[in-house]
Amino acid sequence: MRGSLWKRALAKEKRYFNTLLTGRVKRLATQFQKELEVVSHLTSLDAFTIGGGAVIITMTGSDVYWRWAWSKITHLTGDLDFYDNKVYYIQVDKNDGYKSDLFCQDSAGHILWSKKGISGQVDVHDGLCYYVDVEYPFNTTHIMCCDALTGRNHRVVLEDKDVERFLGLCPASGNTLYCVSGTWGESKTWRIEGARAIRIHPTSRLQIPLGLADSGEECGLLVKKGSSVYEPYGATLTSWIFPPKEHEPQWVNVRSGHMVTQFEGDKRVWYCESHKKPQQIAMIQAGLIQPNPYAQRLDLPYQSFYVLEPTRPPYIMTVLSKSPILHRMEPGRPPSIKILDLHSIRLHATSLDGARVPYLYVSKSPITVERPKALLCYAYSAYGSSTPVGWPLLQWGPLLERGFAIAYAFCRGSGDLTLAWTDAGRREKHVRTIEDIEAVIQAAQTYTGLPAAKTLFYGRSAGGMMAGSLLARHVDGDLIGTVFTEVPFVDTMRTQTNRTIDLTPSGMSEYGTPDKSPMHFGAMLALSPMYNLPARGAPGVRVLCRTGLKDRQVLPFEPVKWIRRLRGEAKDAANKFLSYEPDEAHVYRSGAFYKTRAVDLAILLTWLEKK
Numbered sequence: 001m002r003g004s005l006w007k008r009a010l011a012k013e014k015r016y017f018n019t020l021l022t023g024r025v026k027r028l029a030t031q032f033q034k035e036l037e038v039v040s041h042l043t044s045l046d047a048f049t050i051g052g053g054a055v056i057i058t059m060t061g062s063d064v065y066w067r068w069a070w071s072k073i074t075h076l077t078g079d080l081d082f083y084d085n086k087v088y089y090i091q092v093d094k095n096d097g098y099k100s101d102l103f104c105q106d107s108a109g110h111i112l113w114s115k116k117g118i119s120g121q122v123d124v125h126d127g128l129c130y131y132v133d134v135e136y137p138f139n140t141t142h143i144m145c146c147d148a149l150t151g152r153n154h155r156v157v158l159e160d161k162d163v164e165r166f167l168g169l170c171p172a173s174g175n176t177l178y179c180v181s182g183t184w185g186e187s188k189t190w191r192i193e194g195a196r197a198i199r200i201h202p203t204s205r206l207q208i209p210l211g212l213a214d215s216g217e218e219c220g221l222l223v224k225k226g227s228s229v230y231e232p233y234g235a236t237l238t239s240w241i242f243p244p245k246e247h248e249p250q251w252v253n254v255r256s257g258h259m260v261t262q263f264e265g266d267k268r269v270w271y272c273e274s275h276k277k278p279q280q281i282a283m284i285q286a287g288l289i290q291p292n293p294y295a296q297r298l299d300l301p302y303q304s305f306y307v308l309e310p311t312r313p314p315y316i317m318t319v320l321s322k323s324p325i326l327h328r329m330e331p332g333r334p335p336s337i338k339i340l341d342l343h344s345i346r347l348h349a350t351s352l353d354g355a356r357v358p359y360l361y362v363s364k365s366p367i368t369v370e371r372p373k374a375l376l377c378y379a380y381s382a383y384g385s386s387t388p389v390g391w392p393l394l395q396w397g398p399l400l401e402r403g404f405a406i407a408y409a410f411c412r413g414s415g416d417l418t419l420a421w422t423d424a425g426r427r428e429k430h431v432r433t434i435e436d437i438e439a440v441i442q443a444a445q446t447y448t449g450l451p452a453a454k455t456l457f458y459g460r461s462a463g464g465m466m467a468g469s470l471l472a473r474h475v476d477g478d479l480i481g482t483v484f485t486e487v488p489f490v491d492t493m494r495t496q497t498n499r500t501i502d503l504t505p506s507g508m509s510e511y512g513t514p515d516k517s518p519m520h521f522g523a524m525l526a527l528s529p530m531y532n533l534p535a536r537g538a539p540g541v542r543v544l545c546r547t548g549l550k551d552r553q554v555l556p557f558e559p560v561k562w563i564r565r566l567r568g569e570a571k572d573a574a575n576k577f578l579s580y581e582p583d584e585a586h587v588y589r590s591g592a593f594y595k596t597r598a599v600d601l602a603i604l605l606t607w608l609e610k611k
Contacts, residue, residue: 001549001557009560010549010580016573020603028602032398036594038337039393042313045329047306048292051082054107057294059306061314061394063590068107080294083124083148086112090120097585098137098552104129104151113151121169124148125177130157130192132167137552138502140167143179145195158190158197163505173219173255174212182206183509184383185426191218201233206419210237210254219254228420239274248418251291256303256321260289264346264358265387265408265416269305269317271324279324282317284309285344286360286389286408289317308390310344310362340364340393340401349443352435355412359440362392363405367447373403374454374608375444377480379437381411382462383510384422398601404608407444411436427512428523434469441479453481454608461554461586462510464488468529468562475533477540482607484600486546487554487586490529490562495555497521502552530565537568542575542607544600548584556580577603 043061049069050057058065058074065074066089078100080089085107093099093116102115102122119132119140129151133142143158160167160181170178170189177192178200189207190197201207206223208230213219219234230249232238237254247261247268259270259278265286271279282289287309305317316329344362351357363372376399380387389408396406410416413425413433425433437457445455457480459467467483468490474480495501496508497515512520525531543566547559559578567574579600584592 001555006557009564013560013563013578013580017577017579019573020577021599022606025599025602025606028398028605029599032601033594033598035398035401036394036598039339039391039397040590040594042337042339043391043394045306045314045316047316048294048304050080050294050298051085051087054085055080055082055087059290059314061308061390068109071109073109078120079122081122081124082294083127083129086148088122088124088129088148090118090122092120097550097587100134102129102131104148112149115146115151118144119167123169123171123177125171125175125192126194128194130169130177132169135161138506139163140165143167143169143192143197155195157192157195163499164508166506170209172209172211173253174216176209176211176218178209178211180207180209183506185423185509206230208249208252210234210252213237213254221249221252223419228418228423230419236274240272241275241277242272243268243270243278243280246418253291253303253321256300256319257323258303258319258321260291260305262386262415263417265360265389265410266346269319269326271319273322281319281324281326285346286310286387288386288388288390310360310389310392311342312391313339314391340397342392342400347443347447349409349436349439351432351439353432355432355436357412357436357439358410358416359444360389360408360410361405361444361447362389362400362408364400364403370403372405372448372450374399374405374456375448375450376404376406376456376458377409377437377441377444378406378458378463379409379411379414379433379440379466380460380463381409381414381425381433381437381466384413384415384419386415395597396601398598399605402605405444405448407440409437409440411440426510428519430511430523430527434466434473434527437466437470438473438479451481452477452479455480456482456484456604456608458484459488460486462489464490464554464559465492465527465529468492469527469532471538471541471543471566472527472529472532475536475538475540480541482542482544482604484544484604485559487548487551488529488545488559488562489554491558492524493528493531495558496524501555529562533565533568535568537566537570537574537576539568539570539574543577544603544607545576545578546596546600547578547580548586548588549580549582550585553586 047059048057067074078090104112119134123130128145129148130145141161146154165181181188186205204222205225208221210220213236217234219237221230247263251260267289269282290306292304303319318327349357411433464485467485514521514524547556563578566576
C-alpha cells in the first residue's frame with residue numbers, strides 16, 4: 001500500500017468524497033458533533049476503586065482511566081492492577097496503536113520501571129507481575145512474570161507461539177490466577193502457581209475458570225468436546241441451581257454468589273446459592289453489564305457493575321455479596337442538558353430455514369405513537385461477540401433525534417444467545433448469518449412500514465463482510481437502499497487464503513481454512529463481497545465507507561478495492577464514496593471519532609431524506 005498508484009487511488013477517493021461536503025452537510029456536521037460530545041460527557045463515571053479506595057477507575061463507555069484518589073492526573077489504560085501501594089498499568093503507545101507498554105507507578109506519581117511491547121493485560125499476584133509477550137503486532141507468544149517491585153528477573157511461565165491462538169490472563173476468586181490459550185471456538189487453561197503453569201481439564205473444549213470457593217475447592221465452567229453446553233465443576237458450583245438453561249452464564253463470582261447471563265441480547269444478574277432457586281436481581285434488554293474486573297479475586301463485601309443499556313445513560317449497579325440486595329447509582333445530569341428518552345422492544349424475525357432470530361428495535365417513540373422516518377439495521381455476528389448495542393445515543397444520537405429507528409440484529413454467529421447459536425454461524429455455516437440479517441431487515445421493514453429506499457445497513461469490521469455480502473445479493477437496492485460501513489472486511493477470499501497477513505491465522509477458527517478445505521473455500525466464495533458482484537457493480541445502493549490508513553486488522557486496500565468494484569463500469573463515483581484518515585487505525589481515537597462520525601451522519605441524513 002505505497003507508491004504512485006496507491007497515492008493516486010487515495011487522491012481520487014478524496015476528490016469524490018469532498019463533493020459530498022456541501023454547505024448543508026457541513027452545518028449539520030457541526031451541530032451533530034456538538035450533540036455527540038454532549039452525550040459522551042454523561043458516560044464518564046467513577047465506576048470502581050482498588051487499593052482500598054486509593055485508586056479511582058473511571059469508565060467512559062469506550063475508554064478506561066485511572067488516577068490516585070488524591071490526584072487530578074488521569075491515565076488512559078487498557079488494564080491495571082494494584083500491589084504494595086503501586087499501580088501497574090498498560091498504556092497504548094502514542095505513536096503506534098498496536099503496541100502496548102507496561103508501567104509501574106508509585107503513590108507519588110513516579111515511574112519505577114516499565115516494559116515495552118507487550119499485550120493489553122497485567123496482573124500482580126504474590127509479589128510477581130504477570131504480562132503477555134507479543135510478536136508485533138498481534139501474535140501473543142509467552143506468559144511472563146517478573147519481580148513486581150523491581151521489574152527484574154523476567155521468566156517464562158508458559159509458551160504458546162501458535163499464531164491461530166491468543167494467550168490471556170484470567171484472575172479469579174480466592175486470589176487465584178489462570179492463563180488461557182484459545183481460538184474463537186476452543187481453549188486450553190492453566191492455573192498459575194509462581195512461575196509454573198499447571199494444565200486443568202485438558203480433555204474439555206472450553207473452560208471458564210472461576211477460582212476457589214469459600215470451602216477451598218476449585219470451581220469453574222467447562223464445555224465438553226463435541227458439546228455447546230457449559231457445565232459446572234467444583235462442589236460449591238454444582239450444588240447451585242442455575243437459571244433456566246437458555247440463559248447462558250457470562251460471568252460468575254463463586255464466592256459472592258452472583259452470576260451474569262445473557263439470552264437473545266438481554267443481560268441479567270442473578271443471586272445463586274446451594275439447593276435454592278436462583279433470584280433474578282436485575283435485567284436489561286441489551287447492552288453491557290461489566291463486572292468490576294479489578295476486584296474479582298479480592299472478595300469484597302459487594303460486587304459492582306458498569307451498565308450500558310439502550311434507554312438510559314450509563315450507571316453503576318452494586319449488589320451486596322451473598323445477597324440479592326441491589327443498589328443503583330445514576331449519573332449526574334446537569335439540568336441544562338436534555339437527553340432523548342428512547343423506547344426499545346425485542347422482536348423476532350423468521351430466517352430462511354425457520355429459525356427465530358431476535359432483534360432489538362430502538363426509537364424515540366413507540367411505533368403506535370410515531371412511525372420512524374428511516375430505518376438503520378445493525379449487525380456484527382462474528383467471533384461469538386455480543387452485538388455492541390450499549391447506549392445508542394453515543395453512536396447514533398443525531399439520527400435518532402431526527403426520527404430514525406434502529407434494529408439491532410442478534411444473528412447466528414453472534415454471542416447474544418448460546419454457544420450453540422454462535423457455532424451455528426461459523427465457518428461453512430456463515431451463510432446462516434446472512435440469511436438471518438436479511439430476515440431481520442425484512443421483518444423490521446414490515447414492522448415500521450418503511451421501504452428499502454428508506455433502509456440503511458451498518459456493518460463494521462467483520463460486520464462489513466455482512467454489508468458486502470448483502471450488497472452482492474441485492475445490487476439493485478431491493479432490500480436496502482444505503483450502506484454505511486467502517487473498516488469493512490470485504491476482500492475475504494484474498495485475506496483468508498494469505499496466511500502472511502497479520503490477523504488471517506487467528507481468524508481461521510471463525511472463517512475456516514479456504515486455502516486447505518474445498519468446503520470452506522466454496523462457502524466463503526459463495527458469500528464473497530468482491531467476487532459475487534456483477535460487472536455493473538451495485539447501481540441501486542448508495543455506499544459510504546470509512547477506513548484508517550494505519551489499520552493493521554483490516555488493511556485499507558480492502559475497502560479501496562471494494563468501493564471501486566462496487567462502481568462497476570461507471571466513470572464517476574456512482575454514489576459510492578470512501579473516506580479515510582491517514583493517522584487513524586481500526587478504531588478511531590475519540591477526538592477523530594466525534595468529528596468524522598458527525599460528518600458521516602450528516603451525509604447519511606441528507607441521503608435518506610431524499611429517498
